[in-house]
Amino acid sequence: MLEIKNLHARVGDKEILKGLNLTIQTGEVHAIMGPNGCGKSTLASVIAGHPAYTVTEGEILFKGQNLLKMKPDERANSGVFLAFQYPVELPGVGMAQFLKAALNAKRKFLGQQPMDAVQFMKYMNLRAKALDITSEMLKRSVNVGFSGGEKKRLETFQMAMLEPDFCVLDEMDSGLDVDALKLVGKAVSVMREVHRSFMIITHHDDLLQYVQPDRVSVMREGRVLITGSAELVKEIEAKGYDKF
Amino acid sequence: MTNFNPFLIAEKLNTDVKNPNSESWVFEVQKDGFLCADFLQTDASLDVLVVLNGENAKCHINCAYLVNKNNKININIKVLHKVKNTLSKQQIKGLITDSGYVNFIGTIEIPEYAQKCNGLQNHRGILLSPKATVSATPQLEIWADDVQCAHGSAVGPLDQNQLFYLLARGLPEQEAKRLLLRSFLGDLMPKDFDELISNWMDKNV
Numbered sequence: 001m002l003e004i005k006n007l008h009a010r011v012g013d014k015e016i017l018k019g020l021n022l023t024i025q026t027g028e029v030h031a032i033m034g035p036n037g038c039g040k041s042t043l044a045s046v047i048a049g050h051p052a053y054t055v056t057e058g059e060i061l062f063k064g065q066n067l068l069k070m071k072p073d074e075r076a077n078s079g080v081f082l083a084f085q086y087p088v089e090l091p092g093v094g095m096a097q098f099l100k101a102a103l104n105a106k107r108k109f110l111g112q113q114p115m116d117a118v119q120f121m122k123y124m125n126l127r128a129k130a131l132d133i134t135s136e137m138l139k140r141s142v143n144v145g146f147s148g149g150e151k152k153r154l155e156t157f158q159m160a161m162l163e164p165d166f167c168v169l170d171e172m173d174s175g176l177d178v179d180a181l182k183l184v185g186k187a188v189s190v191m192r193e194v195h196r197s198f199m200i201i202t203h204h205d206d207l208l209q210y211v212q213p214d215r216v217s218v219m220r221e222g223r224v225l226i227t228g229s230a231e232l233v234k235e236i237e238a239k240g241y242d243k244f
Numbered sequence: 245m246t247n248f249n250p251f252l253i254a255e256k257l258n259t260d261v262k263n264p265n266s267e268s269w270v271f272e273v274q275k276d277g278f279l280c281a282d283f284l285q286t287d288a289s290l291d292v293l294v295v296l297n298g299e300n301a302k303c304h305i306n307c308a309y310l311v312n313k314n315n316k317i318n319i320n321i322k323v324l325h326k327v328k329n330t331l332s333k334q335q336i337k338g339l340i341t342d343s344g345y346v347n348f349i350g351t352i353e354i355p356e357y358a359q360k361c362n363g364l365q366n367h368r369g370i371l372l373s374p375k376a377t378v379s380a381t382p383q384l385e386i387w388a389d390d391v392q393c394a395h396g397s398a399v400g401p402l403d404q405n406q407l408f409y410l411l412a413r414g415l416p417e418q419e420a421k422r423l424l425l426r427s428f429l430g431d432l433m434p435k436d437f438d439e440l441i442s443n444w445m446d447k448n449v
Contacts, residue, residue, distance in 0.1 A: 087409070090410075109414070
């Protein structure tokens with residue numbers, strides 16, 4: 001699904017990713033763990049194509065294609081989804097309007113007919129119901145006036161709506177209470193399928209109590225130091241990151 | 245036609261209207277009167293004076309500017325709270341692209357005898373090109389001490405984090421920008437102007 005080779009990236013003059021290698025197989029749930037400042041969120045932003053980051057070396061292959069050559073919207077429509085750590089507020093842009101535009105942009109990209117309003121509402125309501133998203137939440141502007149937990153639930157709802165092949169969850173567990181964590185965990189579990197991969201970025205094991213990863217990588221100072229099985233999470237929790 | 249400068253007096257009660265020339269408007273709102281006026285400016289300047297001339301007079305002035313090419317316009321809106329217990333609200337929002345230039349001056353004047361007035365002025369401009377310029381001068385001339393007044397002015401480029409959020413959800417850049425700019429203008433303008441605004445966006449964003 002995703003193959004990252006010798007990735008170097010900087011923001012301004014500061015190099016943050018310093019030769020990162022990582023492979024995520026199709027169908028794999030891959031946790032990326034590491035202390036604050038190790039470059040986890042930078043990795044997520046670079047994958048999504050955030051213009052603040054410059055890639056100076058290395059490559060990212062997504063389903064065999066050169067991801068770095070694609071614009072952010074092309075990446076999204078090819079199946080990359082980033083659930084943001086801090087989702088921005090879009091005052092005046094209704095959630096339903098926004099998701100219909102996003103879904104139809106993807107359909108257009110894939111050469112499919114756009115969904116009309118009736119088809120779209122059916123499609124949306126079905127997914128909202130499955131993830132305990134109320135119609136009241138969908139009538140409001142995107143992320144405006146929602147709590148941190150609600151914003152992250154709405155991120156996973158958007159993920160369910162767009163049905164991406166590769167989902168990057170950037171610190172979805174930061175600042176969430178147990179109930180919100182369970183709902184985010186449920187969304188991932190519902191969407192976990194053989195053709196879909198997840199990259200779950202976190203610095204502790206809260207979310208991983210609800211989502212069992214297949215593989216775990218530990219990052220430090222802009223590189224992946226070690227990749228292993230889910231057992232690695234227990235080791236980190238017991239001994240901390242200094243061991244790596 | 246690329247440019248247009250429509251206006252609409254959406255509501256008017258006990259208000260005298262003068263239009264000394266195509267760019268100037270003088271409204272005198274008398275006791276218990278109300279005025280709601282909407283202006284959409286592209287290539288012509290606008291000079292509005294509202295005099296709240298009787299108790300409980302109220303006005304809402306909504307102005308949007310869409311300025312492109314080498315167009316340079318002045319937007320001058322002044323509300324004079326001539327008597328006590330009067331209320332005014334000015335909302336001005338605009339988009340400037342190419343080498344467009346907007347000089348905005350918004351004034352609220354409340355003399356010392358006009359107590360218990362409420363004046364609000366909010367101006368926001370979005371710059372869509374590096375050469376686009378807005379000069380904004382909000383002026384509060386408040387001499388009365390028992391009044392409520394608020395004003396704000398902010399001019400800058402489109403929020404890059406908002407734009408990236410839409411791109412990361414698959415919206416092409418042009419569509420994402422248009423969506424953000426439409427929501428920025430929101431319901432400031434009456435439905436009658438929708439088509440003009442959409443046409444301008446199609447050509448300039």
